[in-house]
Amino acid sequence: MERLRHRFPDQPPEEGLDIGLLLDRSLGVGAALILFSLVLITCVDVVGRYLFNAPLSGAFELTEILLAALVFLALPLTTERREHVEVDLLNLALGRKAQRLMSAFAGLFSAALLATFAWRLFTHAAKAAHDGAVTNALEIPLAPFGYLAGVSCMVSAFIAFLRGLQPPVEHETDKDHLEGAP
Amino acid sequence: MIESLIGFAILLGLILLRVPIAFAMAAVGGFGFAFMRGWEPAWAMTGQVAFDTSLSYSLSVIPLFIFMGNVLAGSGVAHGLFAGADRLFGRLRGGLAMASVFSCGGFSAVCGSSLATAATMSKVAMPSMRRFGYDDRLATGSIAAGGTLGILIPPSVILIIYGLLTETNIAKLFIAGIVPGIIGVLLYLGAVMVAVRINPALAPEEENTEPMSRSDVIGVFCVLGLFLFIMIGIYGGFFTPTEAAGMGAGASILIAIALRTMTWRSFYAATLDSIRATAMIFAVIIGAELFTNFINYAGLPDALSGFVIDNELPVWAVILFIIATYMVLGCVLESLSMILLTVPVFYPLMFELEFANELLLDPENALIWFAIVVVVATEISLITPPVGMNVFVLKGVLQDVSLGTIFRGVLPFWIADILRLTLLILVPSLSLWLVGLM
Amino acid sequence: AETKLALSSWLPPRHPIVVDAIKPWAKQVEEVTDGRVTVRVLAKPMGPPPAHYDMAAEGIADITYGLHSFTTDDRFTRSRIGQFSFIGDDAVAGSKAFWNVYSGPLEAQKEHEGTKLLGLFVHGPGLLHNNVRKIETTDDFSGLKIRVPGGYISDLMSGLGSTTLFMSSGEVYEKLSRGVIDGVTFPFDALAAFKLTGDVKYTMKVPGGIYNTTWFMVMNEDKWNEISEEDQAAIEAISGEAFAALVGEAWVGADQKGNAAAEKAGIEIYEAPAEVVDAIKSQAADAETAWSEAISADGYDGAAALEEIRKQAGVEF
Ligand code: NA
Ligand code: NA
Numbered sequence: 001m002e003r004l005r006h007r008f009p010d011q012p013p014e015e016g017l018d019i020g021l022l023l024d025r026s027l028g029v030g031a032a033l034i035l036f037s038l039v040l041i042t043c044v045d046v047v048g049r050y051l052f053n054a055p056l057s058g059a060f061e062l063t064e065i066l067l068a069a070l071v072f073l074a075l076p077l078t079t080e081r082r083e084h085v086e087v088d089l090l091n092l093a094l095g096r097k098a099q100r101l102m103s104a105f106a107g108l109f110s111a112a113l114l115a116t117f118a119w120r121l122f123t124h125a126a127k128a129a130h131d132g133a134v135t136n137a138l139e140i141p142l143a144p145f146g147y148l149a150g151v152s153c154m155v156s157a158f159i160a161f162l163r164g165l166q167p168p169v170e171h172e173t174d175k176d177h178l179e180g181a182p
Numbered sequence: 183m184i185e186s187l188i189g190f191a192i193l194l195g196l197i198l199l200r201v202p203i204a205f206a207m208a209a210v211g212g213f214g215f216a217f218m219r220g221w222e223p224a225w226a227m228t229g230q231v232a233f234d235t236s237l238s239y240s241l242s243v244i245p246l247f248i249f250m251g252n253v254l255a256g257s258g259v260a261h262g263l264f265a266g267a268d269r270l271f272g273r274l275r276g277g278l279a280m281a282s283v284f285s286c287g288g289f290s291a292v293c294g295s296s297l298a299t300a301a302t303m304s305k306v307a308m309p310s311m312r313r314f315g316y317d318d319r320l321a322t323g324s325i326a327a328g329g330t331l332g333i334l335i336p337p338s339v340i341l342i343i344y345g346l347l348t349e350t351n352i353a354k355l356f357i358a359g360i361v362p363g364i365i366g367v368l369l370y371l372g373a374v375m376v377a378v379r380i381n382p383a384l385a386p387e388e389e390n391t392e393p394m395s396r397s398d399v400i401g402v403f404c405v406l407g408l409f410l411f412i413m414i415g416i417y418g419g420f421f422t423p424t425e426a427a428g429m430g431a432g433a434s435i436l437i438a439i440a441l442r443t444m445t446w447r448s449f450y451a452a453t454l455d456s457i458r459a460t461a462m463i464f465a466v467i468i469g470a471e472l473f474t475n476f477i478n479y480a481g482l483p484d485a486l487s488g489f490v491i492d493n494e495l496p497v498w499a500v501i502l503f504i505i506a507t508y509m510v511l512g513c514v515l516e517s518l519s520m521i522l523l524t525v526p527v528f529y530p531l532m533f534e535l536e537f538a539n540e541l542l543l544d545p546e547n548a549l550i551w552f553a554i555v556v557v558v559a560t561e562i563s564l565i566t567p568p569v570g571m572n573v574f575v576l577k578g579v580l581q582d583v584s585l586g587t588i589f590r591g592v593l594p595f596w597i598a599d600i601l602r603l604t605l606l607i608l609v610p611s612l613s614l615w616l617v618g619l620m
Numbered sequence: 621a622e623t624k625l626a627l628s629s630w631l632p633p634r635h636p637i638v639v640d641a642i643k644p645w646a647k648q649v650e651e652v653t654d655g656r657v658t659v660r661v662l663a664k665p666m667g668p669p670p671a672h673y674d675m676a677a678e679g680i681a682d683i684t685y686g687l688h689s690f691t692t693d694d695r696f697t698r699s700r701i702g703q704f705s706f707i708g709d710d711a712v713a714g715s716k717a718f719w720n721v722y723s724g725p726l727e728a729q730k731e732h733e734g735t736k737l738l739g740l741f742v743h744g745p746g747l748l749h750n751n752v753r754k755i756e757t758t759d760d761f762s763g764l765k766i767r768v769p770g771g772y773i774s775d776l777m778s779g780l781g782s783t784t785l786f787m788s789s790g791e792v793y794e795k796l797s798r799g800v801i802d803g804v805t806f807p808f809d810a811l812a813a814f815k816l817t818g819d820v821k822y823t824m825k826v827p828g829g830i831y832n833t834t835w836f837m838v839m840n841e842d843k844w845n846e847i848s849e850e851d852q853a854a855i856e857a858i859s860g861e862a863f864a865a866l867v868g869e870a871w872v873g874a875d876q877k878g879n880a881a882a883e884k885a886g887i888e889i890y891e892a893p894a895e896v897v898d899a900i901k902s903q904a905a906d907a908e909t910a911w912s913e914a915i916s917a918d919g920y921d922g923a924a925a926l927e928e929i930r931k932q933a934g935v936e937f
Contacts, residue, residue: 024454031457032450035245039435042246042428046421055765055800060787063242070245071236074461083458084202084465087514087569106200113205116212117232124229132693136770137786139692146233153232219679226678227666234668239788349632349790422794475666479626483663530633530663 031073072152079156107164114157121150186482204465211472246427249456250434251293255302256452257438262401272391276378279324282307286328287367294339300329320384323591326572330561335363352423369598377594470522512563516571554613565592628681630665640870652854677734685837698726703772706828708933712868715741717932719864736844739837739863744875745829749820750803758899767804773831809874817885828935
């Protein structure tokens, strides 16, 4: 949404939840820093090995860990903007009331699913902590990332739940959340 | 087997009820698995898949290539491409539409995403075409279709995902996409010519091409330079395709800084866009992983191979069946979900059948050729009604144009795509020629 | 009653281990139980390779195989006996000795909690490949950037003075051909499997292998308990040492192909000079002592186990 809005400032902004801005300024900043680090790690690794014949040892594992953190920090943002890929096929045929009902169903369904993921990720992380699972070379413990993922899914579930209770006003053209798929 | 089909039916039902595709796949996959193997294994699988999927070195290319495309889109180089293409085609009837198609192809050479290409080019090309009185059908059709070029011309996020699913060399997949991508551009140019010949009212008789500004020229060189940087980097042996994503993202930031066209605000917005797109894609990957685990356990790939072998079906019939499947699924799903859902089902089939022998290809080349065919088939779905993602993106940007108008405008390009798909199936060497030179 | 088992296989479908060991074993299970127990090899793995042990323990799949080193926690401490230098001159001898010693005196089943241990094996003797120089003295190790799978061989190589890097085996081809790494520790089969023959110039052999990796094949415990005692016995008869021999043969065949490809590509294959072997021995002795001490706390005799495994495998060094 944001992308289209800043490109097409004449468009009316979509009503977002109040937490949108808060999320952007917390999780968004964190995720942005991780994304920059990913770029930096690759560049330092590649440039380093040509200029100084010194590859960045551990680049492989750092990248893996940072990617996991990036994905889960970003999940609540995507959920809040309703940028998960959806198909609005029936919307064209249905009335406003039916649309609202469907939106509520989809929101609550998503919330239940995300909550289940949160629960499973917590369990998975607890097991990783108990086994002492670490990465191969740098021996970074994996459990904290599992907990992070769990919290992220919880926050996302909460957002999806709010969306379900209070579906946003539908625009005729509410299709642009599809943007960004490859 | 029957469980898989029921699973697919429920999945489609949930998707039609507007449940996000990722969550629908995860739910059906998880419940289906629980139904067949019990709750404990299903719960364990859910946690393991959700966690392990994102912990992957190879998948780090996704945010990086997306970030590269978004930064470039924000830095305005697309405008230069369009202006340059306009100099090439401006004197022909429908010249601006051809310029749109051509610059879409050019922009997708540095952007991994079809939808980002469509969104970017609609902003660049649409105002000009409006000004010169182009029919909305041709104007929107050329952009929506042009945007689909992005997933075949490297770099391509979809080809990377195919490579990871099938353990195919990504550098080879990328190079295999070049010739079919160029054929796509040429056929689209042809589609514009034929369309304006049949219906001259689609494009104005006269349009004066504007001279390129200095920044336009610089933009063209930036795109060209970045494409060469990535290609020479990969094929000259300087970095791996995975590293190319990070290097390309770094280079695009340097370009944005050098051009001074981005503000901090727009740069941060491009970053957040990339981040959210990443989570969206990973949600789809995780959901698809759960769903295909269920399908796999239920034995669909085996049943399919068995059916083909028992009935001694000829290769062409199988290929036709696969293409038909994509056309049907393409009505409802978008490329990524389709690739993730179907490739694990079809790819063992390619192995079991010794397809390669019958196609006179070695197995690795057969997989590369299959990748190109599959990607073109899913590309077509992006502009096939009722759910054409690229059409939707355009509709989101251009509020005053109806969906029907865009779908009608896309028709000539759709026909060109079918032609290209047929060509690529009949002549595998179109995809494999450059691979052989590596 | 009929028991249908699903086996999750993560190696490529045409890998020699899958074609010549896993699938034949699955057929044997059906034969020896007169069809009461069947094993279906799934078309696609149910998770990434490192998850495969837990997948069997948690019942995501019924049977899985994988490497002990995938698990980075301390669950399989005693399995590390199979990772040391000088363990076996070919995969049959090495695998049988590894099964006998690890499942015998070292009580492997106790380390494989939640599963029934069906098989243990090692691949062919590990070699050191590189494209910079022939290693003739211990000084030649220094400065070489070597990809290692982690664990013992990682410590050994850095102890000898090389720089060690970790990456997935699929990445090795790209990194080696681009000069990111100078070499890699792999058995012969990997030279052909990962198409490395064009980028390697020297291959150094050490008696019994410079390192090895240890593998398991396990079944979910509850599933195992569903099977009748009679059928359990029949399955055990074709598993364990018999499976070690079967999978060992598969590795040997693959190693021969890799060896032939290396010779055809003109790679110089040579035995490590005495000085280098001695340096490895002294490094190895330290690592072996540390490991023996670690398991002695639980009452196991590591030194005796090492002597036994080398005696059974017939390694002289
Ligand atoms: Na592209
Ligand atoms: Na479609």
